[in-house]
Amino acid sequence: MNKTIDEEPRQYTVTVFTEDKVGMLNRITIVFTRRHLNIDSLTTSESEIKGIFRYTIVTKCTHSLIKKVVDQIEKLTEVLRACYYEEDDVIAQEIALYKISTRNLTKRDKSMEDIIREYNARILDIEDGFIVIEKTGFKRETQKLFEQLKPYGILQFARSGRVAVTKPIEELTDYLEALAQAARTSNKIRNWKLTNVD
Amino acid sequence: MGKILGSQAVVKSLLEEGLDTVFGYPGGAVIPLYDSLFDYINEGKIRHVLARHEQAAAHEAQAYAQITGKVGVCIVTSGPGATNAITGIANANMDSVPMVVITGQVGSTFLGTDAFQETDVFGLSMPIAKWSCQITRPGDIADSFAKAFYIAVSGRPGVVVIEITKDALTHETEFHYKKAPVLRSYAPYPEIDQENIAAAAEMINNAKRPLALIGHGVLIARAEKAVREMLEKAGIPFGMTLMGLTALPSDHPLCIGMLGMHGSYASNKLTNEADLIIAIGMRFSDRVTGRLSGYAKKAKVLHIEIDKSEIDKNVETDLAVHADLKTALSYLTPMLEKKSNKQWRAEFDKFYKMEYEQVIRHDTQPGEGIIQPGEPVDIISRKTKGEAIVVTDVGQNQMVAARYYKFKTPNTFLTSGGLGTMGFGLPAAVGAAVAQSQKPVILFTGDGGFQMNEQELGTIIQEHLPVKIVILNNSVLGMVRQWQTMFNGGRHSATNLINPDFVTLAAAYGIKARKVADRAGLDPAIDEMLDLDGPYLLDIEVDKDMKVMPFIAPGSTVDEVKLC
Numbered sequence: 190m191n192k193t194i195d196e197e198p199r200q201y202t203v204t205v206f207t208e209d210k211v212g213m214l215n216r217i218t219i220v221f222t223r224r225h226l227n228i229d230s231l232t233t234s235e236s237e238i239k240g241i242f243r244y245t246i247v248t249k250c251t252h253s254l255i256k257k258v259v260d261q262i263e264k265l266t267e268v269l270r271a272c273y274y275e276e277d278d279v280i281a282q283e284i285a286l287y288k289i290s291t292r293n294l295t296k297r298d299k300s301m302e303d304i305i306r307e308y309n310a311r312i313l314d315i316e317d318g319f320i321v322i323e324k325t326g327f328k329r330e331t332q333k334l335f336e337q338l339k340p341y342g343i344l345q346f347a348r349s350g351r352v353a354v355t356k357p358i359e360e361l362t363d364y365l366e367a368l369a370q371a372a373r374t375s376n377k378i379r380n381w382k383l384t385n386v387d
Numbered sequence: 388m389g390k391i392l393g394s395q396a397v398v399k400s401l402l403e404e405g406l407d408t409v410f411g412y413p414g415g416a417v418i419p420l421y422d423s424l425f426d427y428i429n430e431g432k433i434r435h436v437l438a439r440h441e442q443a444a445a446h447e448a449q450a451y452a453q454i455t456g457k458v459g460v461c462i463v464t465s466g467p468g469a470t471n472a473i474t475g476i477a478n479a480n481m482d483s484v485p486m487v488v489i490t491g492q493v494g495s496t497f498l499g500t501d502a503f504q505e506t507d508v509f510g511l512s513m514p515i516a517k518w519s520c521q522i523t524r525p526g527d528i529a530d531s532f533a534k535a536f537y538i539a540v541s542g543r544p545g546v547v548v549i550e551i552t553k554d555a556l557t558h559e560t561e562f563h564y565k566k567a568p569v570l571r572s573y574a575p576y577p578e579i580d581q582e583n584i585a586a587a588a589e590m591i592n593n594a595k596r597p598l599a600l601i602g603h604g605v606l607i608a609r610a611e612k613a614v615r616e617m618l619e620k621a622g623i624p625f626g627m628t629l630m631g632l633t634a635l636p637s638d639h640p641l642c643i644g645m646l647g648m649h650g651s652y653a654s655n656k657l658t659n660e661a662d663l664i665i666a667i668g669m670r671f672s673d674r675v676t677g678r679l680s681g682y683a684k685k686a687k688v689l690h691i692e693i694d695k696s697e698i699d700k701n702v703e704t705d706l707a708v709h710a711d712l713k714t715a716l717s718y719l720t721p722m723l724e725k726k727s728n729k730q731w732r733a734e735f736d737k738f739y740k741m742e743y744e745q746v747i748r749h750d751t752q753p754g755e756g757i758i759q760p761g762e763p764v765d766i767i768s769r770k771t772k773g774e775a776i777v778v779t780d781v782g783q784n785q786m787v788a789a790r791y792y793k794f795k796t797p798n799t800f801l802t803s804g805g806l807g808t809m810g811f812g813l814p815a816a817v818g819a820a821v822a823q824s825q826k827p828v829i830l831f832t833g834d835g836g837f838q839m840n841e842q843e844l845g846t847i848i849q850e851h852l853p854v855k856i857v858i859l860n861n862s863v864l865g866m867v868r869q870w871q872t873m874f875n876g877g878r879h880s881a882t883n884l885i886n887p888d889f890v891t892l893a894a895a896y897g898i899k900a901r902k903v904a905d906r907a908g909l910d911p912a913i914d915e916m917l918d919l920d921g922p923y924l925l926d927i928e929v930d931k932d933m934k935v936m937p938f939i940a941p942g943s944t945v946d947e948v949k950l951c
Contacts, residue, residue, distance in 0.1 A: 207572075208572055211521065212509060212510070212513065212519070212521075215510060215513055216513050219513055219514045223514065246666035256699070257696070257699070257700055260695055260696035260698075260700075261696045261744060263695070263696070264694065264695065264696045266517070266518045266538055266570070266572060266573050267570075267572045267573075268572060269517075269571065269572045365493065365571065368571045368572070368574065369571055371577070372569050372570065372571055372573070372574045373569075374574070374576070374577075374578040375574035375575055375576040375577070375578075376567075376569065376576075378576035378578075378579075378711055378714050379541065379567075379575070379576055380578075381608070382608075382711065382714070383713065385713070386609060387609065387611070387612040387613075
């Protein structure tokens, strides 16, 4: 029976935990590339546990595809864990920096001060000729601010990848314990196989 | 213990893993490694098989691994040595064969500078290997090798590529080796879930028309006996994938033939009549399933598989047992009810008869006209009593060998399944002959594929290997031509070959050879080939218009399989 359902692509957040090894990012992105899947954003940093890195990857695809992609990532040696989350299951933020020319700063109807207050943004730096504004939030929020600031002349704009934590409660430390157990079981089966040759 | 050179650490690592045979080709970046091998080779502690091309060296190591059950080891230099080996790496990995490929690399201070013979092998191999690593310090050699061998051979096996910079080989290090290190990110043998096994047993016990699909995983898990017991107890008819052939004897009463595109008529016709598909150590390749939307429509699917990412990848399962096969069956088989499913098994016979009348008889015993490629396969199958090691290239030669050789013993068939690499045959036959000398090694190849790695005739004479080469010579690229005939209105674009005289070519290497173009000459030539204690090349002129049938046309479903 084929239960293949045609589904609409949706946004997924993939989190991957890996050992600290050269080339991991490459090996993870290859899984996306092979499926002709675009990565919308990607952030990596060391996790709460030293020596374990966390990748947060946002992509858009169908549910059946994200499942397969995550399975293939988790299969990679040195990947400890790969999961995907629906939008409701993650708490995520992105940081955006806007470099604005000071030339038009006072010529607009709405004052810069009002905009900064309204968007809960802040001024990071003031230099001769430009200011730098910082805003943390959802992509739609940083994008809205982008539109507001556009008339002032945005000299540069940079938005980070998604920084996310997940709602489901299984934490990495618990999972590491499960992995250690799995490795022990695996070894037992391996030894059984080595001694039980037909 | 004192310090040793990095290159010596590599050799010691190989010895720690119990390896006595390596395949390879030296070059600038691995000269230090070959220097450390020198004494071991001279003292007969390590056999080094010098291929004539790195791709061939990799295929040879793969075949050696499949026949011996050990990890195949292949040593190549940096740059072109490594890129030449890429096809062999991809091929072995696609077919889940354990192999460790050691490639040289420029000195670590030259990395990334486009130095002479520098290629990013580490990066290049990532998408086609189970694991890759780059060693830049001699102190990392022991740990990396222990990890590499463990990863290559455990779970679903595959290829590990180790790139070593030249300075890591020439500097000194301490050496402590610990085999099969525990890795927290890698648990190749999953825990058995008893409830899951019970559910699988119930599914099988409730089935009225079960069909088992036997894949390469059965051979890899060394579960041939366990699978046989299971199938015989529950009376389950089974088909074998191309890579799963030999897991059980071809003439087993429950065997309904090979699966897939050129598999048996019966297995394809009745896949869609089964009420339960039990996939055992196989991955539902597109060559097995045909069009997925019309695959196994009336069946529930039970998938027993060690690689979790294969479960639900191509065919959605109703129940999956994620486990080592042998372990899983040790729990599953006792829970199965004894059955014979005689009536269901008998349904396959009708289709076999149709296939025999319309395809098999003509393929193997046409009696007149130009020799059919199936004829020598059939004769050799009978003369060797199904006990030879059969190697194929890719294409029509591969399919007729797979279809008409009657296998008796596990792991006696070597072919390029997943990647479909033309040129695989001759080097694989070399590897098989290096691996053992009890069984004759018989290569069925086409004239096209043979010429893709024919330089390995040199390896055959240097290593004194009694490889029997059967060229099913139709002077065309037969399989592509068949498709052109069937789907491109007979426009045979770029599939004609002007060939050399293969007998003269063999003679240049001092290999005995004979050309046969008439049926009467076939039998004596085959006798001469099999009786000779040494390599032999038999060039047989066969029908270029022969089509491999049955055939599931691309885009068709399994039950749309055609006989002509």
